[in-house]
Amino acid sequence: MSSASIDMMAALHGVVAQELLDRIKDGSATAADISNAIKFLKDNGIEARADKNAAVASLASQFPTFEDEDRALN
Structure with missing residues (x-):
């Protein structure tokens, strides 16, 4: 059995990404x-930064924040 070509792997990668995106969007x-x-996304080195993305910042703002004193207890 021969190995998949780079083009085949790239096509599969694109199809997987599109399928996941379509399901999320619909x-x-x-x-x-x-x-x-x-x-x-993680496996492909994609990360979201709150300082660059309003939706991520909004999500992050929903989490509780802890004061330095609280961290010292752990």
């Missing part, structure tokens, strides 16, 4: 789809 994504999308 609202049919399951929890597993979301988890797979997050892993796909």
Whole structure:
């Protein structure tokens, strides 16, 4: 059995990305789809920064913040 070519791997990568994106956009994504999308992004070195993305900043603002004194207790 021969190895997949670079072109084949690139095509598969694109199809996976598009399928995950389509499911998320149309609202049919399951929890597993979301988890797979997050892993796909992480595995490809994609990260979201709150200082560069308003949606990420909004999400981050929903989490509690801790004072330095609270951190010292851990």
